[in-house]
Amino acid sequence: MRFSRKTLGIPYAVFLLLFVVAPLLVLFYYAFTNGQGQFTLLNLTGFFTDPNTVGTLFYSFVLALTTTAVCLLLAYPTAYILTTGRLKKNSVVIMIFIMPMWINFSLRITALKEILDLIEGNLAYYPFLNSVIGMTYDFLPFMILPIYNTLAKMDGSLIEAAKDLGANDRHAFLRITLPLSLPGIISGVSMVLLPAMTNYVVLDMLYNSTYIMGSLIGSYFAAYNWHGGSMIALILLGIICLFNLINDDDRGETVKTGGALL
Amino acid sequence: MIRKITRAGIPILVILFLYVPILVLALYSFTDSTQIGAIRSFTLKNYVTLFTTPELQEMILGTILLALSSALLATILGTLGAIGAFYSHRRTTAAMDTVNQIPVINADVVTGFSLCILLVVVLGINKDSFLPLLIGHVTLSAPFVYLSVIPKLKQMDSSLYEAALDLGARPFQALRKVVIPQILSGIISGFSLAITLSLDDYFIATYTKPATFDTISTYVVNATKGSQTHIKTALWALSTLIFLIVIIIVAVRNLKFERREIKEERA
Numbered sequence: 001m002r003f004s005r006k007t008l009g010i011p012y013a014v015f016l017l018l019f020v021v022a023p024l025l026v027l028f029y030y031a032f033t034n035g036q037g038q039f040t041l042l043n044l045t046g047f048f049t050d051p052n053t054v055g056t057l058f059y060s061f062v063l064a065l066t067t068t069a070v071c072l073l074l075a076y077p078t079a080y081i082l083t084t085g086r087l088k089k090n091s092v093v094i095m096i097f098i099m100p101m102w103i104n105f106s107l108r109i110t111a112l113k114e115i116l117d118l119i120e121g122n123l124a125y126y127p128f129l130n131s132v133i134g135m136t137y138d139f140l141p142f143m144i145l146p147i148y149n150t151l152a153k154m155d156g157s158l159i160e161a162a163k164d165l166g167a168n169d170r171h172a173f174l175r176i177t178l179p180l181s182l183p184g185i186i187s188g189v190s191m192v193l194l195p196a197m198t199n200y201v202v203l204d205m206l207y208n209s210t211y212i213m214g215s216l217i218g219s220y221f222a223a224y225n226w227h228g229g230s231m232i233a234l235i236l237l238g239i240i241c242l243f244n245l246i247n248d249d250d251r252g253e254t255v256k257t258g259g260a261l262l
Numbered sequence: 263m264i265r266k267i268t269r270a271g272i273p274i275l276v277i278l279f280l281y282v283p284i285l286v287l288a289l290y291s292f293t294d295s296t297q298i299g300a301i302r303s304f305t306l307k308n309y310v311t312l313f314t315t316p317e318l319q320e321m322i323l324g325t326i327l328l329a330l331s332s333a334l335l336a337t338i339l340g341t342l343g344a345i346g347a348f349y350s351h352r353r354t355t356a357a358m359d360t361v362n363q364i365p366v367i368n369a370d371v372v373t374g375f376s377l378c379i380l381l382v383v384v385l386g387i388n389k390d391s392f393l394p395l396l397i398g399h400v401t402l403s404a405p406f407v408y409l410s411v412i413p414k415l416k417q418m419d420s421s422l423y424e425a426a427l428d429l430g431a432r433p434f435q436a437l438r439k440v441v442i443p444q445i446l447s448g449i450i451s452g453f454s455l456a457i458t459l460s461l462d463d464y465f466i467a468t469y470t471k472p473a474t475f476d477t478i479s480t481y482v483v484n485a486t487k488g489s490q491t492h493i494k495t496a497l498w499a500l501s502t503l504i505f506l507i508v509i510i511i512v513a514v515r516n517l518k519f520e521r522r523e524i525k526e527e528r529a
Contacts, residue, residue, distance in 0.1 A: 005437065009346015009358065012339045012404070016361045019401045023376035024364070026384055074279075077272040095512055097273075100280050102458055102508045106482035107501035111283035113486065114290075114298045137279065144276075198369040201464050205486050214371045214465075221375060221469065226383055233372045244367055 024237075030230035043231035053216065057235075060212040063128065064196035067135040068143075071192050072185065074136070075143035079184075080177075083151040094148055101141045109205045112137050116206070123207040134202045135195075142191040150184030151177070190243055198236060213239075284505055291498035296491040308499040311492055318496060325461065325477045332399035333456035339400065340407025340456075341449050345441065347408075348415040362405045374398060374469035381470070394470035402466055403459045407452030414448035415441075 034040045047053045082094055100108060112134060116123055123130050154177070162172040198214035210218075213236055220229030286298060291309075295302040312318055347358040365373055381387045381394040389395070418441070426436035442449075464479040471480065478500070485493055 005349040005433070006346055006354075008342045008437075009344075009350060009354075012343025012346065012408070013358060015339055015343075015400075015404070016358070019377065019380075019397055020361055020364050023373075023380040026380045027372075027376045030379060074272060074276050078276050081270065081273055092516060095516065096277060097280070099508060099512055100284075102462075102511075103284070103501075103504055104462055104478055104482070106464065106479045106486075107497065107504060108284060110482060110486055110497060111287040111501060114287060115283045118298050137283075140276065140280065194369055198371045199465075200371075201483055205483055208487060214369065217371050217375050218468075221378070226379055229375055230379065233375050236369055236372050240367060240369060240372075 027230045027233055027237075030226050031234045034227060043227055046228075047231055047235065053232075056211050056216060057213060060197045063131055063135075063212060064193050066128075067132050067139070067196040068189055068192045070132055070136050071140050071143040072188065074140060075147055075188060076181075076185070079144050079147040079151055082148060083154075094145075097144050097148075098141050101145075105138055105202070106205065109134060109138065109202055113206055124209070127203075127207060127209075130206050131203050134206045135192075135199070138199070138202050139192045139195055143188040146187040146191065147181060147184040150181045154180050186246075194240060194243060197239070284501065287498050288502040288505060291495065291502045296495055308495045311496040312499045312503075315493070315496065318493070318500075321476045321478060321481045322500070324475060325479075328395065328399060328477060329457050329460035332396055332460050333403060333453055335396070336400045336402075336404035336456045337407050337449060337453045340404040340452060341411050341445075343404070344408045344411035344415060345437070345445075348412065362408050365401055365405050366409070370402070370463065370465035373401065374466040377401065377466070378469040389470065390472040390474075392472060392475070395467060395472070395475075398466040398470040399460045399463065402463060403456035406455045406459065407449070410452035410455060411445055411448040414445035418444045 031043055032039055032041065034042065078097065082097075113123070116130060116133065120126065120130075158176050158180070159172050162176050167175065197212060200210040200212050200215035200218060203210040203212065204215070213232065216232045217229050217236075220226075220232065290298055292304055292306065293302050294305045294307055343358065343362075347355045350358075377394065377398050381397065382389055387393055422440050422444070423436050426440045427433065431439065462479065463477070464483065467477045467480050471477070476484070482497055485497055488494075
């Protein structure tokens with residue numbers, strides 16, 4: 001056979017079919033069948049009629065939204081200040097904010113837990129507060145980086161033009177900077193919102209119990225209930241797809257630039 | 263003046279928030295106290311425990327081996343995949359791009375769980391064979407290698423490959439000597455990305471790893487719930503070492519980067 005560059009892609013295409021597409025198909029099958037292999041909608045209706053699981057979904061949303069809002073409130077001013085004034089586009093300074101990304105999260109959360117233990121005594125007294133603190137601690141760099149990237153790329157002369165045309169600082173920020181940094185905000189939000197709904201291990205480490213969507217999969221897994229777990233995974237997948245309809249996904253881009261800095 | 267301080271307030275707060283826990287833990291890793299708050303005497307005991315306890319040694323070595331092997335496989339697969347997709351028909355490329363995007367946007371819990379169901383429950387592969395774990399980590403990182411290589415292919419001057427063929431190179435030779443060197447920076451950043459993804463993973467490992475094997479992440483998560491204090495404090499030492507290694511890597515990369523910038527300015 002004649003060598004063709006196209007054929008080089010075949011191993012990876014097969015790999016994707018086997019380990020990305022096939023697992024999702026199996027997930028579908030398991031989500032809509034019961035232990036005897038018969039078709040059933042019980043896993044789905046069960047999820048939406050059980051107050052516990054619906055409550056978990058709701059709690060996850062509230063927790064994820066709060067975490068995202070806190071991250072945004074900390075990340076935006078930080079990124080803004082790093083791209084303006086004397087610190088302008090200094091790659092060493094942004095590095096300080098991004099570096100925690102590369103330290104193993106479990107070790108970082110251990111450190112945070114020790115500090116919080118010292119301050120609060122028992123972390124289980126304030127589960128919601130500690131969840132927000134823990135997740136913000138873990139995900140904040142992923143919010144700072146994309147916002148920083150869009151702000152750093154922004155054309156500074158636009159602000160000057162706005163000011164020449166009579167806008168004051170506040171106006172120039174609200175009408176120019178903020179709208180232009182929206183793509184960065186959106187990709188930052190997608191970097192935080194989803195993990196905040198699913199990354200139950202952070203909460204598990206902090207106070208040994210969790211009530212978010214990801215932990216449901218964990219508990220079904222521990223109970224060898226593949227059908228129930230598949231349905232939760234499928235519902236999460238649906239939520240993820242919804243997010244990505246709104247957002248032209250940049251997660252790959254953010255992780256990549258984070259890695260490129262290293 | 264006041265405005266300046268408030269302006270710097272949030273970034274400083276963020277730096278303190280991000281680094282105080284790590285630094286405090288680093289300080290305590292050199293003492294013999296088992297919890298933060300009480301300063302006791304200086305000791306290197308934790309570092310000795312870290313490097314002499316077989317359980318900890320195995321766990322660290324296993325994590326590194328897994329990261330290296332999965333990153334190597336992911337780099338080969340992802341790079342070849344990117345080259346293949348780049349030269350394919352537009353529809354094939356679009357299909358590969360789309361499927362490649364799935365593990366990138368998916369939650370790791372879902373990726374890990376679905377792989378566990380397919381490989382362990384349906385196909386009956388034994389977790390102890392390490393095969394599900396290895397496949398899991400390659401699935402996690404190969405898409406990022408693919409994403410790192412594709413832009414480099416797009417930037418490349420496509421006529422060079424044709425020129426090499428015209429000058430008598432065989433297609434494989436032309437690929438190895440002309441295409442690969444031009445996309446090498448993308449391959450390398452894909453590889454280092456794959457390493458960090460594997461090192462930081464918890465969920466895929468949890469759902470696919472052998473019961474008796476632990477990566478740093480799964481080990482630390484279990485250890486925080488356990489009561490073995492000498493293991494707990496040895497992990498503080500590990501955390502400090504990793505922190506130092508990351509700082510060194512970042513510093514070296516930055517110096518190189520600055521040197522390159524200076525050279526470019528002079529040229």
